[in-house]
Structures are given as structure tokens and as C-alpha cells.
Amino acid sequence: MSATEIERSSAPDPDEHSRIVAEARQRSEELVDATYPTGKELLLECDLVMKGGITSGVVYPLAACELAATYRFRNVGGSSAGAIAAALVAAAEYGRDHGGFNRLAAVPTQVGPFLPLLFKPGPNTTTAHQVLMQWLDPKATTKQRSWAVWRVLRQSQRGPFRNAAAAGIIFALAVGLLGAGPPTGTVSILQFGFLFLFVGLLSLVGATGWALREELRSTWRGLSQQGFGICVGSAPDDGDTAGRAPAPGDADDPGYLTDWLAAKIDEVAGVDGPLTFGELEANGITLRVMTTDLTHGHPLTFPFTRRSFLFERDELAAYFPPNVMEQLLGDRVPAEAEGTPLVTPEGKPLFRLPPPHDLPVVMAARMSLSFPGLISAVPLWAIDISRKDPAERLPVRCWFSDGGITSNFPLHLFDSMWPRRPTFALDLRGYHVDYPEADVHYAGRGPREERVRMITTPSAFGAAILDTMQYWADDAQADMPGFRDRIVELHLHPEEGGMNLNMDADTIAVLAAKGRMAAEAIKPHRGPDGEPAGFDFEAHRAGRFAASIAAVQQVAGELDPLYRDPLPDGSSGYRELISARLARARGGHGWIPADAQARVDELVEFGVKRPPNFADYSPRPRGKLRITPDP
Numbered sequence: 001m002s003a004t005e006i007e008r009s010s011a012p013d014p015d016e017h018s019r020i021v022a023e024a025r026q027r028s029e030e031l032v033d034a035t036y037p038t039g040k041e042l043l044l045e046c047d048l049v050m051k052g053g054i055t056s057g058v059v060y061p062l063a064a065c066e067l068a069a070t071y072r073f074r075n076v077g078g079s080s081a082g083a084i085a086a087a088l089v090a091a092a093e094y095g096r097d098h099g100g101f102n103r104l105a106a107v108p109t110q111v112g113p114f115l116p117l118l119f120k121p122g123p124n125t126t127t128a129h130q131v132l133m134q135w136l137d138p139k140a141t142t143k144q145r146s147w148a149v150w151r152v153l154r155q156s157q158r159g160p161f162r163n164a165a166a167a168g169i170i171f172a173l174a175v176g177l178l179g180a181g182p183p184t185g186t187v188s189i190l191q192f193g194f195l196f197l198f199v200g201l202l203s204l205v206g207a208t209g210w211a212l213r214e215e216l217r218s219t220w221r222g223l224s225q226q227g228f229g230i231c232v233g234s235a236p237d238d239g240d241t242a243g244r245a246p247a248p249g250d251a252d253d254p255g256y257l258t259d260w261l262a263a264k265i266d267e268v269a270g271v272d273g274p275l276t277f278g279e280l281e282a283n284g285i286t287l288r289v290m291t292t293d294l295t296h297g298h299p300l301t302f303p304f305t306r307r308s309f310l311f312e313r314d315e316l317a318a319y320f321p322p323n324v325m326e327q328l329l330g331d332r333v334p335a336e337a338e339g340t341p342l343v344t345p346e347g348k349p350l351f352r353l354p355p356p357h358d359l360p361v362v363m364a365a366r367m368s369l370s371f372p373g374l375i376s377a378v379p380l381w382a383i384d385i386s387r388k389d390p391a392e393r394l395p396v397r398c399w400f401s402d403g404g405i406t407s408n409f410p411l412h413l414f415d416s417m418w419p420r421r422p423t424f425a426l427d428l429r430g431y432h433v434d435y436p437e438a439d440v441h442y443a444g445r446g447p448r449e450e451r452v453r454m455i456t457t458p459s460a461f462g463a464a465i466l467d468t469m470q471y472w473a474d475d476a477q478a479d480m481p482g483f484r485d486r487i488v489e490l491h492l493h494p495e496e497g498g499m500n501l502n503m504d505a506d507t508i509a510v511l512a513a514k515g516r517m518a519a520e521a522i523k524p525h526r527g528p529d530g531e532p533a534g535f536d537f538e539a540h541r542a543g544r545f546a547a548s549i550a551a552v553q554q555v556a557g558e559l560d561p562l563y564r565d566p567l568p569d570g571s572s573g574y575r576e577l578i579s580a581r582l583a584r585a586r587g588g589h590g591w592i593p594a595d596a597q598a599r600v601d602e603l604v605e606f607g608v609k610r611p612p613n614f615a616d617y618s619p620r621p622r623g624k625l626r627i628t629p630d631p
Helices: 014-032 055-068 081-094 100-105 107-118 126-135 142-156 158-180 186-225 257-269 277-282 313-317 322-329 361-368 458-478 505-522 537-563 574-586 596-607
Strands: 045-050 072-079 229-231 286-293 298-302 310-312 350-352 373-375 378-383 395-401 423-430 487-492
Touching (some): 055 072, 055 423, 081 257, 081 286, 081 361, 107 257, 126 142, 286 361, 298 361, 423 505, 487 505
Parallel strands (some): 045 072, 045 423, 072 286
Antiparallel strands (some): 310 350
């Protein structure tokens, strides 16, 4: 198969499908059995960023393994499913010299038989989970799904449904008798039968509506009680702690998603206890993922650097297996602020999160993958510093949800204006209508494949609004020179990845093979014509430098007309302002260093548009520098 696409018809016959699956499995087994270079043998390094997509994350392990044969991973990150993959890739790099990537390559095959079983419901959302799984059945028609959902609702609310249905039947009998009288003749029998059936059907609909209402109320309460998600991700604490972290790869019962993932990360890394960020950093590996603090309304990078968060022991224990909680607690004592214990409104003590180097790696994945409604948000606590009265600055619960809400394709995580190693990015998109057989697309230094969304219905209009809100910032950056040539696209069919929780092992095998093809497409290699193909780091650095230096010159040039001239209201210009600040600094007040004026003079001189004017050599579209907070 080509390194840039896997040829596949949109509706393969059974023999063709079997061939594709067999070839995909073979390519997976090659990476499981491959011999990977040790860390000391590799001179090339790279970073890797992966997009979110719920179950689409199964495409990433083989992509990382293919890259690992050439590069050592230094920085790894992502959002949502990309964060799960990032944690596993970081663990594999940690265990590189002892089979880490061999174990990572086996993950898609291991998860194939039991992927749906990982998404177990919490104690309050069993029916909602059954409804979701019935509706997501890939083999059922819409009619079959609707009937299956109706049966689940009827069974879950058997009492209310039976009572409402019985009342409806009695009401239908009464209407029939009152409307047609006793059925003594043919006409009266027909009239009675018509009224009885008509009202009875309406009553059945009403009974279904009543059962649905009761189930919605129950589910609403359940979601509120367990972090606004159907799946908490960890087994309820019933005293059997051994059952909360089953052996990875157990096809009969893999356990709960977070518990399985925690054990899998440790297995891939080759460690006994929870792998920590400190262990990664000691081996030169940086892991960063995106999460969304809904309480404060902004994205954050995990591990946190800007704010100190706390947790309530019993509350957080519902989200992580016991060994992870032991790592979080250690020998820490309840937190205090100015000698006053920090407690929840119910009086339960709060503990401060450990410093980043002591945090378990699985926590990064869990903080980022909380897909709204499906996987529960994670509760942490922070002091409400917005209150005017110090006595009112009390801890408030902060809900952390999917990192993809604010940045589902975080290209910025390891960005640098002057890169010293490539940062590869794996994107997930649907197929282009003109290229239905191209499973992988790498544009190189050319423009990204622009997509046109056909909007013909209100639902499509609403979906377009949501997608634009979520992706506009990431997509705009991905289209920039110096960004787009390090992105490779993996194309997914509607039944692949995303919310398809019921994917079978064959579908997962084909998806995983796409990941390897994506890595083969972007890795430097020789094309069919013998010419260099894939990512060109020298060209990337040259283009990135041209774009960056032009943006620096533009910012400096914008200062030129404002530097010496006074403001319209007569206030001093910036040069005079700096001089005044320098005078104050010499008197012991102020913040301007002594050589500031000369340095700024040099900067303004650089920004003057005279040859060479770097903007003339900047690739299009041009970039613009701006100051943004570091999440």
C-alpha cells in the first residue's frame, strides 16, 4: 500500500473487507514484534500532538510506534482521546529500552474485543447507558434503534408505565361505554371498538411519555450526582479494591475505563506503581494535555502551573483506582490557609494536589477525556479569590471537562518560533467527497485541504455553529505556514471513531492501520519516483523563520510612528515615557532597566521597512504576533 493512502472502496465486498482487515492486522503485528532503537541510539527527536475524538484515539498507537523507529519523543500532548494516546506514548517512551513500544503497538488489538465494555455506567445512570448503547448499535436501522430504546425505557420504568397503561385502558373502556353505550349490536360494537382502540392507543402513547418523563427526571438527578456524565470511569468502591484495576488485556471484563487505562499506562511503561510526571521528566519526556475548567470558564494545560487546586478525598476516589489515590494523598495533611482549615461546605477536609512531578500520568488523561454527557467531569476545588470580603474567600468546586471543548487540536502546546525539532500533529477528519479512497492525506508545504460544509437543514446549521465555535482557532492556526507542513490527516468514515462505542475488533484494526500509514506519510522517505518525500525539516525551519521574522518586524514597525511622537491628547510618546521611567529607576523607583532606551531604539530601527523587508519574503497567509495567556 502507498504511504499516503490506503486504497479502499466505499462499500467493499466481503472478500475485499477480509483482505483489508487481514492486512491491517499484519501491519499491527509487525510493529508489535519490531526491534526499536534504544534512546541512546537515536539522534533524531520529535514532539507529537494528537487531536481529540473519543474512540478515534485507537488510530494513534501505531502512528507513534512507526515514528518511534526513527525519532525519540521529547514532548507529547493532546486533548480528549489525544490525551489518552499522549499518556500511553509518553509511557512507551519511558519504557523504550524495555519493550515499551512493543507493548504500545499491542494496545489496539487488545482493546478491540472489549472497547464497549470500558464505557460502563455509573451507579445512577444505568438506563441512560442502555439507551445510548442501543442507539449507537452500528448494525441496527433507525427503526430498530427506536424500538430498542422504547423497550429499555418501558423496562426501566415498568411500574410507572404499567400504572399509566392500566389507567389508560380503564379510561378507554369508560370512553367507549359512554360514547357508544353497551356493545349490544353491530353498530354499537364497532363504535365501542373504535373509541376503545383510539383512546387506548393515545393512552399507550401517554404511558410511554410518562415513563420517559420519569426516566428523564431520574437520569437528570443521576447525572447531577456523578459529575454530569453517564460513565464515571472508575469502579464503585465496594471494598474489593483488587477488582478496580483488572489485569490489562482481560477480554472477559476489562474493568472501567480509567482503571483499565491506569493499569495499561503502567504496563506499557514497565513500572509497578502509578507512573508519575517526575519519572517522565527524569527521562527527558514532557507530557502536556488540555482540560477545560468550566467553573472559571477557560482552558488549562495539565499539569497546572497557574493556580493551586485542592481535592476532597472521598469525592475524587470515585474517579481513580486506589493506588492512584494513594499517590495523590501520600503523607499529606489537610490544607490550611492562614491557619484556617480548608473544607467543603459539608465540612470535609480538602487536600492540595501534589506538585507536578508527583502527579500520576493517568490523571492527565482523565482530566482531558471528560466528554460532556458521556464521561463525568472531574471535581477539584479552588479558593474563590473574586470575593471582596476575605472571610468569603472559601473553596468552590471546579468542574473539569473535555479539553476539546476549548482546544481539541492543541498545536500550540510545544510551539516555538524557532523550532529545533519537528512537532508532528495528527489530525482527524472526514473523507473529502472527491477523494473517497484516501484514508490518509499529507499536503506537505502546500495548502491544507479546505472543506465545504453543506448546510441544508436546521440540524446541519446548528452542527456547523458548534463545530465552528470549537475548531475555528485550531483550524486557523493549522492553515498557517510553518504549521500545516507538520500535520497529517487521517480520514474516518461515519461509523469509525467518534461516538461509535460499539466498534468491533475488525474496524479497530483498520483504524489502527491508518495511524501507521499517517506516520509513514509524514516521515522523511523516498517516494515512488525516488525523490525525497514526507516532512522536510530544513524547509520547515526556513519557512518558519521567514514567517516569524516578518511578524517580529511587523510588530516592531508598528511602534515606529508611535515611538517619538506624542499621543493625540498631548501625552508623551513612548521614548519620552521610557526616559522618564529611567530617571525614576535611577532614584530607586520604577521597573525599566538602564539599557532599555538603547535596546528599544534598536528594535524600532529593525522594524523600519527598508531592504531587506522581511515581509516581502514571508509565506502566505502572513502571521501576526499577539500576547495571549499561557494556559
